[in-house]
Amino acid sequence: MRNFTPHCIKIIDQNSVVFDPKIRKYVPDERIWLYCKSCDQKWLWDSDDKQSCPICNICYAKNNTGIVILVSNEPIIIASIPSNGMLSGKIETVPGEPIDGVPVYVKKVVGCDPLPDGDDMLIVSAIYAVAARQSGLPMDRLLVIADPVVTPDGNQILGCIGVGPAM
Numbered sequence: 480m481r482n483f484t485p486h487c488i489k490i491i492d493q494n495s496v497v498f499d500p501k502i503r504k505y506v507p508d509e510r511i512w513l514y515c516k517s518c519d520q521k522w523l524w525d526s527d528d529k530q531s532c533p534i535c536n537i538c539y540a541k542n543n544t545g546i547v548i549l550v551s552n553e554p555i556i557i558a559s560i561p562s563n564g565m566l567s568g569k570i571e572t573v574p575g576e577p578i579d580g581v582p583v584y585v586k587k588v589v590g591c592d593p594l595p596d597g598d599d600m601l602i603v604s605a606i607y608a609v610a611a612r613q614s615g616l617p618m619d620r621l622l623v624i625a626d627p628v629v630t631p632d633g634n635q636i637l638g639c640i641g642v643g644p645a646m
């Protein structure tokens with residue numbers, strides 16, 4: 480699998496992030512968890528009450544130095560796929576005929592790089608995938624990133640949970 484987007488693609492374990500329905504994207508899990516060092520158990524912290532490990536029954540230590548400690552869930556990067564180059568598709572917006580006085584703009588593919596030789600799968604940008612389909616290129620080698628993982632404010636892309644066929 481080769482990455483023909485300009486950026487290194489970080490694949491993040493879906494189980495290490497949470498889906499935020501408000502922005503409809505995956506974000507880091509900002510909840511606090513309790514973790515038992517002794518039996519490798521993790522469960523959600525819901526209050527500052529005394530909590531004990533469901534397996535060994537050892538209690539949560541308030542100073543966070545005991546066997547049961549408070550932890551946060553970091554996004555786990557399971558793969559980093561460096562950029563192998565760039566496949567560009569160019570789409571321009573041109574004015575069309577207005578409908579009922581409302582301006583109409585038509586998106587038109589004005590350029591699309593050819594596919595590189597080989598039979599390996601290629602991760603491409605969503606724009607390239609659209610340009611390739613409109614240009615009649617074979618789509619069976621093209622992948623785009625699956626759902627992105629973003630910062631909680633939605634402004635910055637941290638990675639994605641995987642790749643998938645281009646729509």
Ligand SMILES: [Zn+2]
Pocket residue numbers: 515516517518519520532533534535536537
């Ligand atoms: Zn335990």
